[in-house]
Amino acid sequence: MIANTSFAIFDFLSFEATREQAHGLYQLEEFLAIDTKEDVFVLRGAAGTGKTSLVKAVVDYLEKQEIGCYLTAPTGRAAKVLGYKTHSLAHTVHHTIYKIIPTEDERIIMDRRINTQDAYSIFIVDEASMISDLQNREGSFITPNSVLTDLLAFVKQGNARNKIVFIGDRYQLAPVNESESVALNLTYFFKKYKLSGRQAELNEVKRQTGQSPVLSLAHDIRRKSDEGRALGKLAVNRLYNFTAGVTRYMNLYDATRPDNVVMIGASNKNVHTFNTMVRDRMGLTGILAVGDQVVVNENWIGGEQLIVKGETGLVREIGSAIEKRAALEFVTAKIEFRDPDHQPLIITTKVLLDTLRTPTAEVAGELLRNLKADRMAKNHDYRNNPHPANDPYMGAMRLRYGHGLTGYKAQGGEWSHVLLHPWFHENDYRYAYTAVTRARESVTSWEQGGNWWQK
Template sequence: MQKSFLNSENYLYTPNGQKIILNNQQIKAISYVKKFLKSKDAYFLLSGYAGTGKTTVVKKILDEYPKRAIVSAPTRKANAVISQSTSAPGYTIHSLLGLQPDINLVDFNPNEPVFGQINKPTIKNYDLIIIDEASMINKSLFELIDAEITKSLSSKVIFLGDKAQIPPVGDQESPIFQLDNNYELTQLMRQSDDNPIAQLSQQLRNVGEDLSIFLDKKESMLNKDGDGVLFVDSNDQFRDEIKKVFGSSYAKADLNYAKLIAWRNRTVMQSNRIIRDLVFGQNANLIEKGDVLIGYRAIKASAKESFLINNCVDYKVVEVSDRQKNINGLLGYTVKVHEKARIYRGFDEKSIFIIDSDSSENLNEYAEIHDNLLKIARSDRLWSVYYEFRKNNLLMIDIERYSDGGLRAKSDIIKKDLDYGFAVTAHKAQGSTYKKVFMLLKDIALNKNYTERNQILYVAMTRAQKQCIVL
């Protein structure tokens, strides 16, 4: 006889064996989900600020759900997080919808590909789809989800979201937060009860336009274990903390141990240079064993192949060859990297070739080959050759000029595939968590849009599980 769905005890075990007792709000949320699953409604929103235990509720539901269920998210990084946390199979929203870059368009821009439904959507093959990071979902993506779910007679979707996070580009809020069928969690669970990150992040949600209360206070708030928010007074003190944390054995072993988060891209670039100087020394090579890289584009040679590099995903360099010339006659390095595996506790190893961007002559040769292949691809639609070249020759720098020094038009800039990943923008960090976060408050405070500024501050601080170090 099949057990009654969600009638069991008010606890569960995490993938690493930790026992978690559900609080009253989580138990109530599960009761709302039970009603939703028995109803004819297609959508439910479980909202809550960072650390309120949304994923815990979902794991409890999935542990006892008797039908076909999966988890999903807008990015591969966020999808990996929810999949590992729930021990459930996970797919990105784009893959469930059959979306791939539509390379059959005559005016296709490889830097900003238009996504079309190239493959057959599979989202309606499942009875329950849990979609995390709902704040990233814009109107057009939700319309695509709705179009597929409408075709199903039984599929249901539970969205997980935090309305204090950064909304989709160009939108004030994700349309998901307008769903009538919803329940909000407010009791914090992620940090321990005495971790001041929870208290300070709550203040950030309500700070409004005037940030002076937050800026002027700058008092460190640490518990007995040293967890919480550490304000530092000087660049030297900040750098000392960076060297200690990023140079530690913990950071070398765990891709998600530490991250510096800022607002502006140029600040991220400067911060990555500083961190590498502190960790590897000022005479470091372009790529060093132990480097952290992050994907800036999704790279694969064809629609049938899996992604070699993915946007927002971190990679740890474990081996670097000597400088060498590849089959295209370009100089660079064969690099072995580890990507955190989709299965719990493990890594996938990949071998990639990264172009030597310290040589302007080498970059000019790359750009000449690239531009010729792009011209051929656009006229003859031979996109597979173009993408094979991009896959085999990864860039760590945007190419913004022609070999004669002239500026490229914005649409002709050759965008980088990877960059150093010790520091990232808050937009790239959204959907991830780290043991320690370095937050450049003085950079984020330059944002004159106070709503976005507060969202960035909130996202940056709540990425930290243990400690947030602020300058």
């Protein structure tokens, strides 16, 4: 392939770049050239520094150069945000590099795909602070290697010259059980994977500079983190109590715009309490009702369709009869999700109601074992091939209510307005920063029990 040198990457930028942005784009343009023997580019930048605008320019530039470009993000929510902002199709990292193998114990083995695309290509990973380099053998996903290891292997398998761009914010929450976001550390790639590359950093906040209280708040948290100062009082909109917070949410909620408002809390208990209050205000009765906004708590497979953990849906229809199987309760429901093109995707499935009853959305292992024994006895197909997808009850969708989320579950998403639950660990800079930067327009909290950071 001979690159077209009649245009530069700057030709695809819709605004005048700052010095930092210009330096980053120069570095990116050199890195993207097929004859540059480098593997990894790390673009780090805080909220509002223009990372996504630079990514849009890179995507358009690569399209003009007729170089393959694959957009990915760690979660479905983050992939949708990336696709919307770049006007391109984006998938989750898991969708891109893994094929699904259900197991008998209701978990999913993520087996790395074979990359058969041998044309020189660029892979872009947004929200890379969430990419883990730990092997996962717990929860619903089982990965024989870490996601980072498999991602790098997949990229290089297609063409040894393929390159990968990691984009993210080092001030956000690191992956669970990890102290730093290693996918944003160029030195880490060299030491562990023997990969070479470049790194650029954006620090100057340009988006709505001076006019955005959200970005001002995020900048204040960053500064205190860098200087080791106490987090102290946060400059957020304040309400006088929890009930006022629920009222604020109700005033902003729009079922047709699920990205308009969210409540973010540090614990499952606080999130569950908030969700329960919102449902009461909405007049929703029973465990599940038409109009419920829900979040998928465990990966769900139906035929060739995968709805990943964290996807938000709206209950459109619900069966009148609750079915009991082995002391667990189920109902048939139609739930509307959104596909990668933001088009409605209606899923009809059994829903396990018991996960909606507790803050952790967990079901006792003994109850699940009893259910499995029941289905083995009564379902011939499942007995011959005991995968959850072969039984409507073993493969029932497991949900949480979706008005409030924990910080980890909200990471990668954006909402116009964020309600921040006032109870979280003192001086937890990453949590506070991640929570407030989910907001595009406003962050609001409330007084509850004399929380220290509002004093």
